[in-house]
Amino acid sequence: xxxxxxxxxxxGVEIPQLGFGVFQVPPDEVVDPVRTAIESGYRMIDTAAxxxxxxxxxxxIADSGVARDELFVTTKLWNADQxxxxxxxxxxxxxxxxxxxxxxxxLIHWPLPKRDKYVDTWKAFEKLYADGRARAIGVSxxxxxxxxxxxxxxxxxxxINQIELHPRLPQADMRAFHGQHGIVTEAWSPIxxxxxxxxxxTLASVADAVGKSPAQVVLRWHMQLGNVTIPKSVTPDxxxxxxxxxxxxxxxxxxxxxxxxxxxxxxxxxxxxFDVA
Numbered sequence: 385x386x387x388x389x390x391x392x393x394x395x396g397v398e399i400p401q402l403g404f405g406v407f408q409v410p411p412d413e414v415v416d417p418v419r420t421a422i423e424s425g426y427r428m429i430d431t432a433a434x435x436x437x438x439x440x441x442x443x444x445i446a447d448s449g450v451a452r453d454e455l456f457v458t459t460k461l462w463n464a465d466q467x468x469x470x471x472x473x474x475x476x477x478x479x480x481x482x483x484x485x486x487x488x489x490x491l492i493h494w495p496l497p498k499r500d501k502y503v504d505t506w507k508a509f510e511k512l513y514a515d516g517r518a519r520a521i522g523v524s525x526x527x528x529x530x531x532x533x534x535x536x537x538x539x540x541x542x543x544i545n546q547i548e549l550h551p552r553l554p555q556a557d558m559r560a561f562h563g564q565h566g567i568v569t570e571a572w573s574p575i576x577x578x579x580x581x582x583x584x585x586t587l588a589s590v591a592d593a594v595g596k597s598p599a600q601v602v603l604r605w606h607m608q609l610g611n612v613t614i615p616k617s618v619t620p621d622x623x624x625x626x627x628x629x630x631x632x633x634x635x636x637x638x639x640x641x642x643x644x645x646x647x648x649x650x651x652x653x654x655x656x657x658f659d660v661a
Contacts, residue, residue, distance in 0.1 A: 408435070433462040490522075510538065520544070549574065605643075
């Protein structure tokens, strides 16, 4: 079984650097992939209320035979539940579906700046953290502007900002900003949702040279940048391959050539504009 290194969050909690994401995995199909992931050595599972599969994730965790304190479980608050009281109720609902007494990380899924509720929402997260019901709290898809407002108006710096990040959107400025403030960068869509990125000739060349697949090369790039990341797959072979990225290293030249693939192209929405209930 592969042992995944951990990254220390700003409150001392350790998070596995590579985890398993379940975005777009249907509720009735999520149990087997999560079970396979845990058997393959993954110890961090990332879900969200919006994915509607928390219950299946909880079942897979319960069936895994792995002690709860050896697993790191993340879920996220959906947009319709922003606001102080609403967030507390939504957390209770997520915890019930997961069948857990606490989560390791709870994230605000999107900032929704036009609704102007994320500061009040964050104050509810601070309470959940203070009560020990979430071992760490963070955000997802926040920009520097949104983070600066949290710094100015509340007392707790997010442990993590989970953002779209892949070679076409390397997010160098956000990673630097996170580093300045002690926030860990976590990448969603780490291989660009397969939308042509893995066919890039630069990646193919590096993959040939190191004897790995293009996807493994991209995940290794994330590891060497210091990102936490959560690749998703429902295919057992791919689930296994995605965790086999700790037995090789990319050279500085390879790292630079992969980072140079950045075009600013997103596969997801712009956080300043996204506003879906």
